[in-house]
Amino acid sequence: MIKIVEGSLVDAKQEMKNVLSIVKKRLSNYKKTVKPSKRSEKDKQMIEKWEAFIHFFRVSQMAPVYIENICINYILYTRFMKKLKDFQVKHSLEDNKLIITYRKGATTGKLELYDISDKLDGMNFFPRGELSDE
Secondary structure (H helix, E strand, C coil), X not given: CEEEEECCHHHHHHHHHHHHHHHHHHHHHHHHHCCHHHXXXXXXXXXXXXXXXXXHCCCCCCCEEEECCEEEEHHHHXXXXXXXXXCXXXXXXXXXXXXXXXXXXXXXXXXXEECCHHHCCCCCCCCEEEECCC
């Protein structure tokens, strides 16, 4: 299991909301100032990048948590772990990803949660967690 040891998910969620509101306002203002017919390719790429950022960091779907040197989506992790209630679960960190292997009788599987820190663009207010043997 992953246990949060530093920071708070609630505080990080509030910070994410603040960042998203700023990005949404800037995007809206940018779209108003640069009319669709006058947008260059660079303008279109910038708008697409901001829209992708807003979509990726939906507060209801994303809760980044640092574990050692990587950052994962904690909401995705907790949703998956709830489904593995009666399974034997093993965690390991390898090659910038968290690998969760599970087994119950003849059923086995593996989930890989990749590092998302490259998408964080310098945001460092997310909580830190550590792997524990619970």
